[in-house]
Amino acid sequence: MRIDILSIFPGYFDIPINEGILKIARDKGLLIIKTIDIRDFTEDKHRQVDDYPYGGGPGMVMKPDPVFKAVESVLHEHPESWRQQARTVLLTPRGKQFDQSMAAEFAGEERIVLICGHYEGIDERVHQKVSDEVSIGDYVLSGGEPAALVFVDAITRLLKGVLGSAESLAEESFIEGLLEYPQYTRPALYEGMKVPDVLLSGDHAKIASWKRMESIRQTYKIRPDILKKASLSQAEKDFIKALNEQKDKGEGKDEQDRVV
Ligand code: 6GU
Numbered sequence: 001m002r003i004d005i006l007s008i009f010p011g012y013f014d015i016p017i018n019e020g021i022l023k024i025a026r027d028k029g030l031l032i033i034k035t036i037d038i039r040d041f042t043e044d045k046h047r048q049v050d051d052y053p054y055g056g057g058p059g060m061v062m063k064p065d066p067v068f069k070a071v072e073s074v075l076h077e078h079p080e081s082w083r084q085q086a087r088t089v090l091l092t093p094r095g096k097q098f099d100q101s102m103a104a105e106f107a108g109e110e111r112i113v114l115i116c117g118h119y120e121g122i123d124e125r126v127h128q129k130v131s132d133e134v135s136i137g138d139y140v141l142s143g144g145e146p147a148a149l150v151f152v153d154a155i156t157r158l159l160k161g162v163l164g165s166a167e168s169l170a171e172e173s174f175i176e177g178l179l180e181y182p183q184y185t186r187p188a189l190y191e192g193m194k195v196p197d198v199l200l201s202g203d204h205a206k207i208a209s210w211k212r213m214e215s216i217r218q219t220y221k222i223r224p225d226i227l228k229k230a231s232l233s234q235a236e237k238d239f240i241k242a243l244n245e246q247k248d249k250g251e252g253k254d255e256q257d258r259v260v
Pocket of ligand 1: 090091092093095117134135136137138139140141142143144147
């Protein structure tokens with residue numbers, strides 16, 4: 001996969017692309033990342049990338065021309081077939097919210113061009129020209145750069161060959177709609193806190209069933225909203241019912257916290 005990141009702060013990415021998962025993927029030749037300075041595509045002596053908004057209003061707006069020229073320049077470096085396939089993604093708080101299934105979809109692409117928005121906004125004509133608009137959540141960042149890193153990390157770990165197969169199972173469970181079960185490593189007893197006996201039992205069937213139930217318990221506690229979408233067996237639904245009953249008895253929580 002090749003990803004071009006267009007930004008007015010290209011140096012922002014220097015360390016993250018040389019550490020951890022991004023470094024592994026690049027070293028294995030599975031990912032090529034290029035950062036492009038949008039300012040290199042200005043034509044005035046001040047290299048200005050922003051301007052006042054038409055009609056007035058607070059703040060500055062990112063000019064369309066340097067962004068378009070930067071996009072065109074990265075797409076022209078490649079054969080026509082690639083050019084047509086490329087997804088051009090504008091990172092903006094008004095985009096579609098990024099999630100695991102979107103990450104999986106983008107992980108299947110050959111070429112992605114990311115545009116990091118800035119200032120109070122970006123000229124509307126840029127919004128019209130891109131193929132996708134993505135937000136990473138309901139909060140406002142000062143620019144698209146941290147969002148671009150989130151996007152690239154989530155996609156890179158899904159590329160075939162980046163992680164071992166055992167590790168890649170982890171996010172499948174998220175797609176299934178459950179959070180991870182609690183994990184432990186040595187020592188078995190740490191500051192008075194014990195690892196659950198079942199994990200030391202060597203009984204693989206029991207362990208598998210414990211993991212599944214604990215995943216459900218975690219999800220019930222922390223993200224009941226995603227639990228609603230999970231596909232669950234009757235035994236698992238009964239388990240949730242029991243959790244609901246415990247909660248009703250124990251804490252007397254509101255009806256709206258109930259999941260099933
Ligand atoms: Cl992609 N950009 C900005 N500026 N803020 C955001 C965002 C993106 N996603 C959430 N907040």
